[in-house]
Every structure is written in C-alpha cells, then in structure tokens.
Amino acid sequence: MLLQKKAGAADKLNIASSHILWRSLVDRNITIEHFNVLKNFVHDKEFKDFLENTVKDYKNEAGKLFNLLNKYSITSPEPSPRNQNIKVSSEILNDQDIAEVLLRFMRLDVNILMLGLKEIPTNLEVYNYVAYLAKTAINRVDAYITYLKKKKWIYSPPNYRHAYPEAEEVAGSTIYLLWDHLIFRYDNIRLTQIFSVYVSDPILKAMLTSGIKILQTEAKSLEDELLYYGVALPKPYASVTVEPQDKDMYDDRFIFNQILRGMQDAVVLHGTSIAEVIVSDKLRKFFIKLTFRELSYIDKMIEYGSSQGWTFITPEF
Numbered sequence: 001m002l003l004q005k006k007a008g009a010a011d012k013l014n015i016a017s018s019h020i021l022w023r024s025l026v027d028r029n030i031t032i033e034h035f036n037v038l039k040n041f042v043h044d045k046e047f048k049d050f051l052e053n054t055v056k057d058y059k060n061e062a063g064k065l066f067n068l069l070n071k072y073s074i075t076s077p078e079p080s081p082r083n084q085n086i087k088v089s090s091e092i093l094n095d096q097d098i099a100e101v102l103l104r105f106m107r108l109d110v111n112i113l114m115l116g117l118k119e120i121p122t123n124l125e126v127y128n129y130v131a132y133l134a135k136t137a138i139n140r141v142d143a144y145i146t147y148l149k150k151k152k153w154i155y156s157p158p159n160y161r162h163a164y165p166e167a168e169e170v171a172g173s174t175i176y177l178l179w180d181h182l183i184f185r186y187d188n189i190r191l192t193q194i195f196s197v198y199v200s201d202p203i204l205k206a207m208l209t210s211g212i213k214i215l216q217t218e219a220k221s222l223e224d225e226l227l228y229y230g231v232a233l234p235k236p237y238a239s240v241t242v243e244p245q246d247k248d249m250y251d252d253r254f255i256f257n258q259i260l261r262g263m264q265d266a267v268v269l270h271g272t273s274i275a276e277v278i279v280s281d282k283l284r285k286f287f288i289k290l291t292f293r294e295l296s297y298i299d300k301m302i303e304y305g306s307s308q309g310w311t312f313i314t315p316e317f
Contacts, residue, residue: 012122012123013072013074013122013123013126013316013317014119014122014313014314014315014316014317015314015315015316015317016116016119017119017121017122017123017126017127017130017314017317018072018074018317020113020116020119020126020130021065021068021069021074021126021130022069022074022076022077023112024061024065024113024116024133025062025065025069025076025077026077027108027109027112028058028059028062028065029077029078029079031058031105031109032055032058032059032062034101034105035051035054035058035102035105036055038051038093038098038101038102039052039055041092041093041098042095042098043094043095044095044151047095047098047099050147051102054102054140057136057140061133061136062079064129066079068125068126068129072126072317074317095153096153099148099151099153099154100154100155102144103141103144103145103148103275106137106140106141106144106275107141107275109137109141110134110138110141110272110274110275111271111272113130113133113134113137114267114271114272115268116130117130117131117134117264117267117268117295117298118264118265118267118268120302120306120311120314121302122314122316131295134271135295138271138274138291138292139288141274142284142285142288145278145284146281149278149281154278155278156171156279157171157172157174157278157279158171158172159171159172159279160172160174160229162230162231163229163230164229164230167228167229167230168280168282169279170229170279170280170283171277171278171279171280173276174277174279174280174283175226175229177273177276177277177287178225178226178231179226179231179234180269181222181269181270181273181290182219182222182223182226182233182234183234184266184269185215185219185222186219186234186237188215189215189216189219189236190239191258191259191262192208192211192212192215192259192262193212193239193241194241195208195250195255195258195259196208196209196241197241197242197243197247198244198249198250198255199252199255200247200251201252203304204252204255204256204308207300207301207304208259211259211297214297218290219236221286225283225286252308252310253308253309253310256301256305256308256310257305257310257312259301260298260302260305260311263294263297263298263301264298267291267294267295267298270290270291270294271287271291273287274287274291
C-alpha cells in the first residue's frame with residue numbers, strides 16, 4: 001500500500017528525501033555507464049539482451065528521478081553517456097565475472113533504497129516513488145539471482161551441515177538470517193507487549209494489539225523454517241505483562257516512535273537479507289514477503305502517527 005496524499009497537503013521536500021532522490025539518480029547513472037561498458041565484453045547473446053533490457057529499465061527510472069529533482073529545484077548529477085562502444089578484446093573478462101559484478105550493483109541498490117525508506121515522509125509523491133524503486137529493485141535482484149542460477153554463474157555459499165537429510169538444501173548463512181530474524185522478532189514481541197499496557201490512545205492500543213499478533217505469526221513462521229532444517233530454537237521471553245499502577249512513565253508519542261523505529265529497522269533487516277539468500281529460492285521469496293508486508297504496516301503507522309502529531313518532522317530542504 002502507498003501512502004495517500006491528503007487534500008491541500010503541501011508539496012514540501014525534506015533533506016532526507018532530497019538526498020535519496022539525488023543519490024538514487026547518481027547510482028543509476030553510474031550503473032548505466034558501467035553496464036554499458038561491461039556489455040562490450042559479454043559473449044552470451046541471451047545475457048547481452050538481458051543486460052540491455054536492464055539498462056533500459058534503469059534509464060526509465062533515471063528519467064523519472066531527473067524530473068523529480070527538476071521539479072523541486074535540486075541540482076542534478078551529470079548524466080551517464082548514452083552508450084559505450086569499446087573496441088578491445090572481449091576475452092579480457094568472462095561472462096560469469098561480469099554477471100557477479102552486476103549482482104553487486106543490484107544488491108547495493110536494494111540496501112541503499114531500504115535505508116532511504118526509514119525517513120518520515122513530508123512529500124508523499126517522492127516517498128511513494130522511492131518505495132516503488134525499492135520494490136522494483138528487490139524484484140529485479142530476485143529475478144537476476146534466479147537467472148544466474150540457471151546459467152550456473154553465481155557463487156553459492158556453503159550449505160548448512162546439520163540439516164535433516166530429507167530437508168531441501170540451504171546455506172549456513174541463510175540459517176543465520178532466519179535465526180537472527182527470529183531473535184529480533186522475540187525482542188519486538190516483548191517490547192510491544194510491555195509498551196501496550198502504557199498506551200492511552202485506544203486506536204494506538206488496538207494497532208499494537210494487532211501488531212503483536214502479526215509478530216507472533218511471523219515468529220512462528222521463522223520457527224517452523226528453523227525446525228524444518230533441524231535447528232534448535234532460541235528461548236523466547238516470558239509473555240506475562242503486569243498492568244502498571246502508574247501509566248505516566250511512557251507517553252503515547254514516545255511509545256509510537258519506539259514501535260515505528262523498530263518497524264523501520266525490521267524492514268531494513270528484511271530487505272537487505274534478500275540478495276544474501278542464494279541457495280533457497282523459497283526462503284528468498286519468504287524474506288521478500290516479509291519486506292513488502294512490513295512496508296505496508298509502516299505506511300499505516302506513519303499515517304496515524306502523523307495525524308496525531310507524534311512523528312518527528314525532518315527539516316525542510
């Protein structure tokens with residue numbers, strides 16, 4: 001879900017939004033230039049077509065970013081050359097090496113865009129476009145990993161050694177990601193349970209109650225995946241929360257911002273994990289679903305928090 005602009009809302013741009021727009025255009029210009037250079041060394045026709053189509057996609061994104069920068073009077077970086085035809089021996093590089101370099105460009109793009117979504121938007125046109133870029137980058141890197149696996153051009157991390165014999169192959173690094181996510185969710189559940197007893201606002205309380213159920217469902221999914229591979233689970237926290245006599249220790253604004261920060265950290269954790277999952281396509285899709293769902297939950301939190309005046313407003317550009 002994308003955040004909706006309210007009637008009469010001002011089109012202001014904050015310093016965080018202006019930077020992520022500028023940085024995203026710089027990244028696309030550099031990526032386009034390097035892709036155009038590297039395609040001169042590609043031997044595989046299918047891969048060359050794939051590369052040219054990817055460059056077209058990046059150019060379309062760069063065009064939209066350029067227009068947004070102009071709209072808000074932000075100086076744009078120099079554009080990349082339209083093309084790069086280099087007459088040298090194509091044997092200098094092999095296709096697998098080129099493919100791995102491109103993967104690192106795509107992975108870095110995902111990571112930077114996920115960090116850019118941690119800001120509180122003052123301009124929904126820009127925020128929603130950055131969210132679109134992030135989702136597109138995630139789907140792009142997912143499809144590219146699948147493509148590289150089909151070509152047998154990707155370096156796969158070592159498999160987890162202690163999985164049940166009947167379990168599907170999984171990398172040891174992916175087991176760690178599942179484990180790390182589960183511990184993070186245990187922390188999130190306990191903190192949300194504690195904060196929920198201090199909340200005065202009925203709508204925020206209902207959102208936290210709903211959030212606890214979502215977190216518990218996600219934690220169970222993570223537990224199920226770890227158990228499937230024969231991994232012993234970490235010990236969760238006790239769930240008993242005592243109703244305090246004095247609820248003034250934490251006000252609703254503080255609670256809201258602590259929960260929102262945890263959600264923003266979660267979406268970065270989910271999103272930056274995606275390109276690290278090489279062996280298991282199923283688990284990569286699992287992290288993609290976590291990321292997209294978290295983004296929709298954040299939209300709802302920001303929308304309500306903004307209406308209550310609880311959000312921190314980033315300085316205007």
